[in-house]
Amino acid sequence: MSEYILEAKGIVKTFPGVRALDGVDLKIRRGETHAIVGENGAGKSTLMLVLTGVHRPDSGSILIDGKPVAFSTPHDAVDRGISIVFQELSLVPSLSVAENIFANRQPTGFLGLIDRKKLNDKAREALALFDLDCIDPSTPVKYLSVANQQVVEILKAISTDPGVLILDEPTSSLTETEAQQLFENIRRLTARGIACIYISHHLKEIFEIAKTVTVLRDGHYVCEAEVKDIDEDYLVSNMVGRKISDIYGTRPDPKSFGKTRFEARGLGRGNDFSGVSFSVRSGEIIGFSGLVGAGRTELARAIFGAEPADSGELFLDGTRVAPSSPGQAIALGIGYLTEDRKTQGLFLDFPIRLNIAANRLREFSRGFFMSEKLIEEGAExxxxxxxxxxxxxxxxxxxLSGGNQQKVLLGAWIGTEPRFLIVDEPTRGVDIGARSEIYGFLRALAAKGTAIMMISSDLTEILGLSDRIIVMKSGKVKGEIDGPKATEEAVIALATGTDEGACD
Amino acid sequence: MDFLKRITKQREFVIAVIVLSVIVVMSFVSPVFFSSGNLLALLLGLSIEAVIAVAMTNLMVSGGFDMSVGSIVAFSGAAVAILLTKGVPTGVAVFVGLVIGGAIGLFNGFIISKVGINAFVTTLASLSLFRGLTLILTKGQNISGLPADFKAIGQATFFGIQTPIYIAAILIIAGDITLRRSRFFRQSYYIGGNERAARLSGIAVDRLKVLAYMLTGLFAGLAGIVMTARLGAASMTAGSGLELRVITAVIIGGASLQGGEGSVLGAFLGSLLMALITNALTLLGVDVYWQTFVIGGTLLVAVLIDQLSKNRAAAKKPILTIQPVTAKGGKK
Incomplete structure (x- = not known):
């Protein structure tokens, strides 16, 4: 028996014009959690596609338990004990939990019909592994919470009894508590001897769950280390290829903030949020924390006039305003950088120059006509x-890469010279190099007098950048914490309050 | 040089080249082809659909779609003809015809953007509704005996060229410049490119969409009036199948059903190309039944070329620069 359950040696994979992987090594021990980190485009996803038989490597070898293998289809990889849980869930929403877990492998009985009782019993057994006996295996998956859907996805992946389970960004749609539960589940799997390959942008998670880590950059293998021997700075520097320290910059002295720029009083709309009051001063960055569904995005869209609030008042520089459409909000000097740049923020098939001009066509026109010259200058x-x-x-x-797309969107909004800018998840899916640049741009914008409201589910970002933190839960403001004094525990305590059960 | 490169990449350029080649080849093959009589007949033939294509381009750029234009042509034409035979003055009758077209467009636009019913289904219903109303109104009869001042709209000639050609030319030129360059209509591209992003960029999406349908209806109404004037009679079958010819022309001209691209000039060239092919087949003595088949082939080839060039552009991803990597030790 080899020391390693899975080994990859000198993997090279090229696509037209791109050397996606250039001699990558990977060694996974039995029953360990092994993290793979790298910026976007470092080759993590390509490596996983090679390991799961989707892509065939140009050169290099894959060894399972010391013996070389060659996968020609994803099915081969599954047969040899490599399973993957994708970032985007691959479940069929209308089918039951049991049918999803045993998709294509349902136990059959008389005349080859599916034996429902046996199927549900086996699913119940599987659910018990993660203490989820309370979920009825015949429930359609769409009625489960995202976290529990992911559990079903994991159960589906391990139902083939793999030696290696790959988890690609598993916490991207989970809350903090749910992520903790996931880590607990991963520990149970490794205790049973399954090795987990864990891919994540959140370096903190890696220190929490992984034993070893491999760093990739630009398709190259950079290094492998035991997590206990290294720190976050070490990982970041190796991922980016240069020393990066203090990506959030320094907070300005609160005395430097100007007058109250924006104020909301008793804002409410339906069941989304109610009684929301807060104010932001000129030059200040105020962080909005809370769980997914706490009503932060709904609040932002109401302020921006996309779906106006039905009660409460807004003040901009002391004057009462009530934008009833995004167009009016922009004219008033309010900007909103949406949380989902691909579906709501950008025009992906359009060139950069038209994206930059999108929210201020008037500025780029002369009279009735657009001026290509002005657009070109503005875009450059x-x-x-x-x-x-x-x-x-x-x-x-x-x-463009995710980071550069986000910079285009930010450029378009900062270009409107907003008095009050709302940024919703400003660095989601953006790698660390571009992230530190985005923080710098936001800080510089605030220094020029703009008041900024930053909604983020990334707690380190909230703690690192905010001058003040407002925590929301179930559509209400739960509390306010001074930025420099805030701790993770304090924010989480406000955001979660009393805990709900796992079986929803 | 840069200018030349940009021009050759335009969809309009590609079709213009094809159109020119067809013209050159046909001039050699058929002596009749390049006569002014043939060319004017060709332009007169496409002027009706070219008028509608101007508004349809804007609509399709914004991601919309209208199946009912052929029926609007028939309905507005019949309504105007009935009014005229009842002795209503020409100016008033024409005005009513335009209002009818605009109102039907408004009706389509309102249902699609405010009620939220799919554009295909809504305008498919309108197609039957207004073709049906035309049948009810005309009782299946052609309406003729129209006054001379009305017929002049479609039959008068200036410098040997009929009015419908002038009307189409003016609308095409004005429409192309407006859609290409005006700030107002530039918003259509953004709506077609990403409707949700357009809304959050401050564009009044719903209002513009309703307006785009209304303009399409209005232009179809105008086309119906011009067609009735040209033929000197309103027919219950006027404009049937026209919607497909217009949409085909707009798509050959560079638009897509998703929206966000296309131009009036392209749509005109698309329409011209179809007319040329039909004309060429006739002059070459090919069985008339082949025409529809060839039009279908042209559309398919146009979108295939488009898709293939897009696929090739997508494969041309930037080449990564690979730097040598030196791993340093960690925290001790």
Whole structure:
């Protein structure tokens, strides 16, 4: 028996024009959790696709238990004991928990019909592994919470009895408590001898759950280390290839903040949120924390006039305002950078220059007509100011990385010179290099007098950047904490309050 | 040089080249082809659909779609003809015809954008509704005996060219410049590109969508009036199948059903290309039944070329620069 359940040696994989993997090594021990980190484009996903038989490597070898193997289809990889839980869940929402777990492997009886009793019994057994006896295996998956859907996905992946389970960004749609439960489940799996490959952008999680970590950069293997021997700075520096320290910059002295720029009094709308009051001063960044569904995005959209509030008042520089459409809000000097840049923020098939112009067409026109010259100048300035990496302003947004797309969106909004800017999940899916740049841009914008409201589910980001933190729960403001004094525990305590059960 | 490169990448350029090649080849093959008589007949033939294509382009750029234009042509034409035979002055009758077209468009737009019913289903219903109303109104009879001043709208000639050609030319030129360059209509591209993002960028999406349907109805109404004037009679079958020809022309001209792209000039060239092919087949003595088949082939080839060039562009991803990596030790 080899020391390693799975080994990859010198994996090379090229696509037209791109060397996605260039001699990558990976060694996974039995029953350990092994993290793989790297920026977007470092080759993590490609490596996983090679390990699961989706892509065939150009050269290099894969060994399972010391013996070389070659996968020609994803099915081969599953047969050899490699399973993957994808970032996007792959369940059929209308089918039951049991049918999803044993998709295509349902136990059959008389005439080859599915034996429902046996199927449900086996599913119940599987659910018991994670103490989820309370879930009825015949429930359609769509009625489960996202966290429990993920559990079903994991059960589906381990139902083939794999030696290695790959988890790709498993916490991206989970709350803090749910993530803790996931870690507990991962520990149960490794205790049974299953090795887990764990991919995540959240370095903190890696220190919590992984034993070893492999760092990739630009398709290269950089290093492997035991988590206990290293710290976060070490990981970041190796991922980025240069020393990065203090990505959030320094907080300005609160005395430097100006007058109250924006104020909300008793804002409410239906069941989404109610009685929300807060104020932001000129130059201040105020962080909004809370669980998914706490009503933060709904609040932001109401302030921006997308779905106006039905009670309460808004004040901008002391004047009462009531934008009833995004157009009016923009004219007043309110901006909103949406949480989902691909579906709601950007025009992916359009070139950079048209994306930069989208929210201020008037500024880029002369009389009734658009001015291509003004658009081009504005776009070139944005590319320069926001250090957008591109071959030109005519490139379509699809060709850009997540970080650069986000910089385009930020450039468009900062370009409106807002008095009050709401940024919703400003760094979601953005790698660490671009992230530190985005924090710098936000800080610089605030320094010029803009008041900023930052909604984020990333607690380290909230703690690192906010001058003040407002915590919301179930549509209400639960409390306010001074930024520099805030701790993770304090924010979580406010955000969760009394805990709900896991079986919803 | 840069300018030349940009021009050649435009969809309009590709179709213009094809159109020119067809013209050149046909001039050699058929002596009749390049006569002014043939060319004017060709332009007159496409002027009706080209008028509708102007508004349809804006609509399809914004991600919309209208199946009912052929029926609007028939209905507005019949309504105007009935009014005229009842002695209503030409100016009033024409005005009513335009209002009818705009109102039907408004009706479509309202149902689609405010009630939220799919554009295909809504305008498919309108297609039957207004073709049906035309049948009810005309009782299946052609309406002729129209006054001379009305017929002049479709039959008068200036410098040997008929009015419908002038009307189409003016609307195409004005429409192309407006859609291409005006700030107001630029918003259509954003709506078609990503409707939700457009809304959050401050664009009044619903209002513009309703307006796009209304304009399409209005232009179809105008087309119906011009067609009735040209033929000197309203027919219950006027404009049937026209919606498919218009949509085909707009798509050949570079638009897609998803929206966000397309131009009036492209749509006109698309319409011209279809007319040329039909004309060429006739002059070459090919059985008339082949025409529809060839139009279908042209559409398919146009979208295939488009898709293939997009696929090729997508494969041309930037090449990563690979730097040598030196791993340093960790925290001790």
């Amino acid at each position: 300035k944005a590319v320069r100011d926001f250090r957008i990496v591109t071959a030109g302003t005519g490139k379509s947004l699809r060709a």
